[in-house]
Amino acid sequence: MSQLFGGLLLGVGILVMTCSGLCSLVIVVMGAGMVFQEPSVLLLPLVVGGIPFAIGFGMFHWGKWLLRQANDRET
DSSP states (O other): OHHHHHHHHHHHHHHHHHHHHHHHHHHHHHTGGGTTTOGGGGGHHHHHHHHHHHHHHHHHHHHHHHHHHHHHHHO
């Protein structure tokens, strides 16, 4: 059961990191012209995409940890 949950966390973590990274990339590209007028625009992707990326990163590592624990119990 922990292998299934670990695999699900791994997959969902990868998906969340990918989506939030692409969202941040879109925001950076769209706001590239405004950087010269307002330099604080560069902080917007950290707020919009950074928090979900960190959550996805945590889910990814938690899933890896669960999978390693399950493999250690089997051997």
